[in-house]
Amino acid sequence: MNKVAALIILSMLGSFSIAEERIIAVEGSGVVEAVPDLIRIGYNVFSLSKNDPSEAKAKVDEISSLSVQSLLKLGIAEKDITSSSLNIETAEDYNDNGNALIIGHLVRRNIDIVIRDVSLYGEVIQALVDSHVSEIDSIKPDVSNYEELKREALANAAQSAKSNAEFLAKQFGAELDKVHQIGKQNTRRQYSLEEIVVTGSKRRASNIKSTQYEFKPGNVKVSSEIYVEFQLK
Known part of the structure; x- marks a missing residue:
């Protein structure tokens, strides 16, 4: 067998291997809430x-x-x-x-x-x-520990992706194998102001309740999304 024929056969075998490889692609998301400091x-x-x-x-x-x-x-x-x-x-x-x-x-x-x-x-x-x-x-x-919260949200997103992949694979009678590829990752920080109502004391003269409105910071939300491809058994 000459070298050209051997290369052609190896190429064909590689193509068959890629074609037989079964991949499932999923996205996962995770959110962590923290009280601002x-x-x-x-x-x-x-x-x-x-x-x-x-x-x-x-x-x-x-x-x-x-x-x-x-x-x-x-x-x-x-x-x-x-x-x-x-x-x-x-x-x-x-x-x-x-x-x-x-x-x-x-x-x-x-x-x-x-x-x-x-x-x-x-x-x-x-x-x-x-x-x-x-x-x-x-x-x-x-929050002062944003990097720690970001990693926690990312870990939750990874677990979410794995859970989604396992569920989806099960619907087709398959099982997950090793990770094929980890794609894009995205992390966001969200914040808000919550309004709380503080009822003041009664006005004795008019006997009317005086209501004050105060504002305090709401929780900080750190969310993460990840794209993962798994091989199937």
């Missing part, structure tokens, strides 16, 4: 001046300092309060003809904080409001 808040302070940007800067500096002082009094650590550089830009508006008009100078400072005692959340929000900050544009409950 920290909260990230982003807020900004801005001021507009028609003629003198230094006036707007002074106002921004005043409110920024007041807000930071209030946060420090509540126990927020200095290392957990960070600020971007001060931004000064030209503010524009448009007239009825759609032409841009310069209306002044806008000075802005963005500040980010991390609350490591989540029980302070309500007081922190109130302190920022009392300091007259311009916007609170980001509130994110978070």
